Every structure is written in structure tokens, then in C-alpha cells.
Amino acid sequence: MAARRGATFRRRELGKELRRLREKAGLTVQEAADGFGFSETKLSRVETGHNTLPRLADMEKLLDRYGVTDVDDREALLILHRDSLSSDWWSPYRNVMPSGMPLYVGLEMDARAMRTWHSQVVFGLLQTESYARAMFLTAKPVEETTTEFVEHHVQLRVARKQIITREDSPVELRVILDESALRRMTGSPKIMREQYEAIAEMCQLDHVTVQIMPCSLATYRASDNFTILDFDGDAASVVQVDVQNTISVTDKRREVWKHNRRFDVMREGALAPTETPRFLSNLARELA
Structure with missing residues (x-):
């Protein structure tokens, strides 16, 4: 694996592995989530990489439920889980993203x-700052967005x-x-x-x-x-x-x-x- 891996990529890889383990264990998403205090929807979003499990204890319990007993396998997954908890550089812009x-x-x-x-x-990645700003400002009165919203969008695009x-x-x-x-x-x-x-x-x-x-x-x-x-x-x-x-x-x-x-x-x-x-x-x- 390449050295440059962000938290989002790790969340996606962790989610795919958790889904593989759940299916191997013969469990539905609902059955896997039952008793953990979080919803079927939340576990689905974990499996697709949109979210991660915030608590180490939940991760360990999930591995137990999936029958993961090999020490090395568990350690590798727990390290991946820990890395997936890191903050992404784009986190300050989350509220302006669809x-x-x-x-x-x-x-x-x-x-x-x-x-x-x-x-x-x-x-988007070819747009100049002026072009991006003009595009968002044109939509501003229709979409009822704020000037702050527009500027955050422009900053995100430039970054x-x-x-x-x-x-x-x-x-x-x-x-x-x-x-x-x-x-x-x-x-x-x-x-x-x-x-x-x-x-x-x-x-x-x-x-x-x-x-x-x-x-x-x-x-x-x-x-x-x-x-x-x-x-x-x-x-x-x-x-x-x-x-x-x-x-x-x-x-x-x-x-x-x-x-x-x-x-x-x-x-x-x-x-x-x-x-x-x-x-x-x-x-x-x-x-x-």
C-alpha cells in the first residue's frame, strides 16, 4: 500500500473488510448491529466508508461477533480502525458539502x-478562483445560500x-x-x-x-x-x-x-x- 493514505481511504478499506467479515459470518446488517446501541443505518454507513465506529469497544465486540479470533488479524483491523478516526483536512468544510x-x-x-x-x-479542479466564486454567486439568490457559504465553497475548491x-x-x-x-x-x-x-x-x-x-x-x-x-x-x-x-x-x-x-x-x-x-x-x- 502506498505511504500516502488519508483517513477517508482507511475508513473505506475498513468498511469493506467489516462487510466481508459480516457476510462470511452469515449475518445481516440488522443482526450484526443488534445489541450495540447503534442503528442498522449507522453500520451500513460504516461499511460504505461514510462513517467509522467511534469507540474501540464497539469495534472489538463487532470482531467478536464476526468470529475474528486470530491475533494478527484483529490487531491489523484495530490499527486500521484507529487510523480511520483521524481528522480529515476537509472536515472544516463538511457543512457546505452535499x-x-x-x-x-x-x-x-x-x-x-x-x-x-x-x-x-x-x-472543478480546473476552475480558477474567480470562475468558482462567480459560479456560486450566480446560484446564491436561487439556492438561498450565504456569502460565507460561497467563500467556504471557493476555499474548498482551491484546496x-x-x-x-x-x-x-x-x-x-x-x-x-x-x-x-x-x-x-x-x-x-x-x-x-x-x-x-x-x-x-x-x-x-x-x-x-x-x-x-x-x-x-x-x-x-x-x-x-x-x-x-x-x-x-x-x-x-x-x-x-x-x-x-x-x-x-x-x-x-x-x-x-x-x-x-x-x-x-x-x-x-x-x-x-x-x-x-x-x-x-x-x-x-x-x-x-
Whole structure:
């Protein structure tokens, strides 16, 4: 396992192992949770990595119920549980994130590679601070959010970009953007031109590839924005899909396979990465 592992990743790995042990013991979630003082829903969220068991005693009792008697196995799981209790860097922003987002944000920090498709707005990790702020401010009166809420969202978005710029193992990023996402006016022409320049600069990084899907191309386009995260070692890939007012995060093989296929088809249909800087330059000139 790679050295860089956040608490969210550990919670996910612990949850998957606890689910495997429960199923091996022939117990339902309800049967496993019975008598522990917490709900079936809570245990389900532990198994999916959204939460962890706050008390060591509960973890030990659960291992007893699952029949885990090997000393080394128990110790490894208890260490994983202890590590899963650590605070995540994004914890101060939890109250501004929609359901499912905390799990995804925590996992993306440990991703080796990221592949994403965005058709409506510029992909979040490529957004400039000005673009992100303008986008959230536009929605502010409709969503009835506060200025503080907007600023926290912008700060979170800027902080998340470190996975691209960090010196130690930056994420390998492949992005496909629909032309409409780039043409949709956000903020002002000045903000849009700065956004085009920022994407072009990002394309100069060896580990970043951006392709554009022109509106004139009659080719397949996925209906929802999605991102696929790949990890080092044997950790399962994860797919995140934008849905109304929330996001979906899963590592189910069928879902990951479907979105891998969708991405590959769109990658083949989009303009070559070498065409991206020129396309962005043309868009900027149109706004001059």
C-alpha cells in the first residue's frame, strides 16, 4: 500500500473488510448491529466508508461477533480502525458539502489517476478562483445560500486542486470538456478569458491531459458528469456521478466498467489533446 493514505481511504478499506467479515459470518446488517446501541443505518454507513465506529469497544465486540479470533488479524483491523478516526483536512468544510461529497473529496486525495467528463461547467479542479466564486454567486439568490457559504465553497475548491500541483505524486488527470461548458458565460468575459488561460497552462503539465468535445461533432456524450478515481495497489477504482443536489460514489464493478467505457468512447470522439490550446485561444479571441 502506498505511504500516502488519508483517513477517508482507511475508513473505506475498513468498511469493506467489516462487510466481508459480516457476510462470511452469515449475518445481516440488522443482526450484526443488534445489541450495540447503534442503528442498522449507522453500520451500513460504516461499511460504505461514510462513517467509522467511534469507540474501540464497539469495534472489538463487532470482531467478536464476526468470529475474528486470530491475533494478527484483529490487531491489523484495530490499527486500521484507529487510523480511520483521524481528522480529515476537509472536515472544516463538511457543512457546505452535499451528501456523498465528503467521502469523494477524501478519496480523491489518495487517487493515482483521475478521469472525468464535464458537459455543463468547467471541471472543478480546473476552475480558477474567480470562475468558482462567480459560479456560486450566480446560484446564491436561487439556492438561498450565504456569502460565507460561497467563500467556504471557493476555499474548498482551491484546496482540492493541490492533488494536481503537489510535488509528491501528483494525480494523473485526464479531462474531457464539452464545448458548451467552456462557452457558458460565468461571471464576465474577463473571468472566462482567465479561465481559458488557466486551462491552457494546466495542459502544459506532463500529468494533465485536457480534451474538448466540439458541439459540431455528432458523437456520444454521457448525460451526467462523472469522475473515475484509480488507486495504487489492489484498491478498487471508484466512480463519482453528479446527480441532482448530491453526488453518487460507488466502487461496484459494473458501474466502474460502464463509466470506463463511456470515458473511452468520448476520449476517442473528442479533439486530440494537442488541439486544446488552439481551441481555447479561439474562444478567448471571440470574447475580446
